[in-house]
Amino acid sequence: MTVLVNVIVMVGMLLVVPAGLRLTGLAELDRIRRLWPLFAAPGAVALWLPRGPTAAALALCYALGAVLLALHAPRRALRGRDRSPAGIALLTALVTPAVAALALVAERRGHELFGFGLEILALTVPHFHFAGFAAALVAGLVCRVDDGPAGRFAALSVPLGTLLVLVGYFIGDWTELAGAAVLTAGMWTVGLLTWRLGQAAGRDRTTRLLLFTSAAVLVATMLLALSWAVGEATGLPHPTLTWMAATHGLGNALGFALCSLLAWHRIRTLHPSESRTA
Template sequence: MLTLVHLVVSLGMLVIVPLGLSLVKIDGGTTVRRWWPVAAVPGVISLWLGRGPLSITLASIYLVGTLVLALLAANDLISRKRLRAREIALYTALATPAIAALALVAERSSYKLFGFSLTVLSLTVAHFHFAGFAAALVACLVVESTSAKTATAAAISVPLGTGIVLLGFFLGDPVELAGAVVLTAGMWLVGWTMWRRSRAAERSTKVLLILSAGTLMVTMLLALSWALGHVVATPYLPLRWMVATHGVANALGFALCGLLAWRRLKEWDEARRPA
């Protein structure tokens, strides 16, 4: 199972984060994206080494890179002096990789951070690259593309749900369930907006948007069943199968396809602008 988790995290570090950065405008974002492999490659290598001083050092390099992303968010907030739905989603996207990186450093150190097992810490690394960075960044792109109230609601509820899920790690399963409900609602609103956006897109972009939106409908049901099953006696998939279904589908079907679709949409919009 951990091999699959590491593959998913490697995709997040090497592809999802820089691809996402290329789709949003923020001071310093282009520079950070250009230098991102300097942090991401050591982070990926640390995943595949045994726990010890070398993997801790490499994971720490990645942590520094993610803290730079968080600094971009802080700098942008200070310069804008306002916090709208777009900024809430964008800043969440830029901050959550640092949570993932902190969990990675702890896991590589064999340190049970806040009492969590090493397996939970490994899953936290994956969770905050996708349910954190990718989900919030797509929500940011969604609210940039339309003034519809559903998009605004998505850009607020996705970060809110992510935050409540994080609190649930410390406060217990009922809080995590509440977070899963809010996050699911936000992600379904994201999917709805993407589906509507697909109707005016060219064929390959339409396929990517529909695949990304459709993936969310299934994977978030799995997330709800998992959270609910830990509060009341309802069936849910074992952890291994959650990684193989919910985790992999979100990484490939939602995050990768979704970001590729938005890149094509932005390229199309730029090509239509008058010279």
Template sequence: MLSRGLTPFPELAIDAALLYVPVGAVALVLSRAGISFHFRPIIVLLTVVHYHYAGFALPLVTGMAGRIVTDDGGRFGSGIVGRAMAATTLVIVVNLALIAVGITFSPLVEVVAVAFFTVAVVVFALSILGAVVPRVDRIRGALLSVAAIAVVWTMALALAYGYSAYPGTPQLVTIDEMILRHGSVNAFGFALPALLAFRLKTPESTAE
């Protein structure tokens, strides 16, 4: 990333995915060592999970999807979809770190960052349905469609949970509900089919 710079955005997203993995690893060490600072132990443990899915799987899928629709220079198109994918890719890369800052220091920053993050993920998921799925074969298209629909649902839950974190607001979703509905669907409804789609060989590469 240092030699290439911050563009193309799909490559930046993939680099960010790889850079977020050690963050999850550090959180795992802290969790297993029983070090939770001022947080509840469950929060540190869920940080481990979060940085392997929202931190690793999501930016990786974002970057791989971006590669399909960008030109040879890694640039998105100048149309509405292209601009939306470029902007949401950048938000997905940056806002995960902002959410962590908000959780640590400021509920207001957390709520705002979560709102931007969830909207960006939803817009990107819809862009996958409209721009990426038509460009891939049927099997990969079906897997990516399932992933895109699943992540829209999980982001709605994330927004509800982020809103509940602000002082004086009602608790719309509990941590237990987030683990069951948000976490499980992200793992098996989003990450698994999306990553599988990009691991599958295309008919052209198989023929070669």
């Protein structure tokens, strides 16, 4: 499982975050986006080293970039920006890589942070890259296009579900289940709006296929996430963590995140007004 999780995390670090930052359209993030490889490359190397001081030091390089990114969220909030549902989703996207980076540093050092085992910390890293950063960013993008009740629900429920899952780590499995339910509802709404976006008149075939793939994958991957959370809370049979990494994790990384971001980059090129987030 370790090799697969590491590959998924590298996709998040090296591809998903910088691609997502470009989609925000925020000039204030241009510098950190250009510098991102300097943070992400050491973090990616840290994944493959034995746990210890060297791996933790390299992971700290990634954490520095993630914290610098996260600091933009309170700055924008204090300036009175991003109070809309789409804006809240964007702020969530800016913060969540820092949560992943904190887990990465602790896991690479071999430290059971807040009492969480190393396996859970290792899985927290991809979770907050994809169910955090990518999901919140895409929820914000679809809300900008469809600012009706469904779009606003997606943009608010994805951050709320992500927060509840994080809080559930500390409170208990039932809170985590509530978070998984809210996040699933939000992501399925994102999938529905993404499917509708793919049906828009004038959409080219490649972009349409990417959007349809992203939407379809979400149906399966979030159902897996919900079944796992139900099993953890109730003791009912549920997929193992290894199985979740190979299905839910890989599907969200490649089928949802990468396909979504590629589609949105194409939309930004062909229809710039559809990808505004600020």
